[in-house]
Amino acid sequence: MRRKYNNVRVDLLKMCTKYIPKGFYADGKQYEIKEIVEVKKGFIRCGSPGLRYLVITDKKNAELLFDNRTKQWTAIIFDPPKEEKKAREEILEDLKYLN
Template sequence: MRRKYGNAKVDLVKIKGKYIPCAFHVEKEVFIIEEILSIRKGMVKCGTPGLRYFVKTQGKETELLFDNTEKSWTVIIHDPQVYGETDGPQRVLEDLKYLN
């Protein structure tokens, strides 16, 4: 499951002349970025240029999207633990065993 939040507040740190996100605030909750997995430049929304950060926070993979035209941040948190998505493929294999 994924949760999407618009207009998130992102804390930036300046390292070697570049600003890098270190934490973000969503719904009165603070998420500290543990690891930056990748940074991509390109389209964030339909035809909107921006930056896309793939980060790891609290054991969850998260996307931070910076929109260059609106100067706003969007956060997408991917949570595989919700609704048992991690054991989904295993359950399908067990169901296939009983069909044979």
């Protein structure tokens, strides 16, 4: 499942002459970016040029879209599949049992 948030606030980090995202706020939560997987230039919407960042945050995968025309950020957050959630819960239960 994916959730889309328009006009999110993004914290930028300046490296040389470029700015790259280091975190963003969506749905009242702060997400810290652990890894930027891919950066694509092109159209993010119908006729809107921009940048598309595929990122890994603390807990979830996400896409950050920057629209060059409106100068706004959009975040699309992907929830992990149910199988991964079950695996995490099983690991936590095993750890509780060991303690």
